[in-house]
Amino acid sequence: MSEVVARLNELPALKNEPLLLREVSSQLFWGMSKVLDKRQALVAALLELDDCPFPESPVQLQVFLPPVGFRGVLFIENLMSYDRAMRSGSTALEGLALAYASGFKGSAQRMRTSDGCSLFFSDQGGDTRDLRDGFKAWLxxxxxxxxxxxxxxxxxxxxILAAMRASFPGLTAWQPGYAPMLAALREGQGHSPEAAEKQGQKALAHSSCPYADEQLAPALRDTGRFVDQELFRP
Incomplete structure (x- = not known):
């Protein structure tokens, strides 16, 4: 413990350095980058500041843009499904920009700031400056x-859906993707939580998305089974 305190006492020397939070952690704690994760309040208090001066790592967001512009944005949880959707040409996806950020990273509120998000646009879609600027303006x-x-x-x-609604008010579950998954679940398909080592997942009371709360969540409760996204193509 005394060694940790000694390391924390070195924090003021880094106060004005342009470092990310994990870079600070690595420098202080013997190369361990995650020690200060979710401890921004402690860092701010030690530096006698209102807020932690070291930002978190930017969220890396992969984006596919339709060549003719987009009418909406679809966030896809899994990388394989994102790649399939990007290449599918399905009419269900017509006019949708597609975005992928690993797991819960897509719900990080810093993703809606230019400093908190690194964008990577796919060469499979539109890649003009106007299209990119239009997406950035939306994001x-x-x-x-x-x-x-x-x-x-x-x-x-x-x-993830519920968390993303905090960053993107009005975001809803995408019915063309979930409808066949819901039908499969009601027909007895899917898997038990234990079969996929998901038994630790806890039920969600509500997401504030009507379709999810009225259709998807009740089916999960009634069947006690899950369906993975990768089984379906939009």
């Missing part, structure tokens, strides 16, 4: 196009 709060989420039909997926 950073100036666009009005609706947002959707499509992921695994399990409690973790429902929690």
């Amino acid at each position: 950073f709060g100036k666009g009005t196009q609706p947002a959707y989420f499509w992921g695994d039909l399990d409690w973790a997926g429902m929690r």
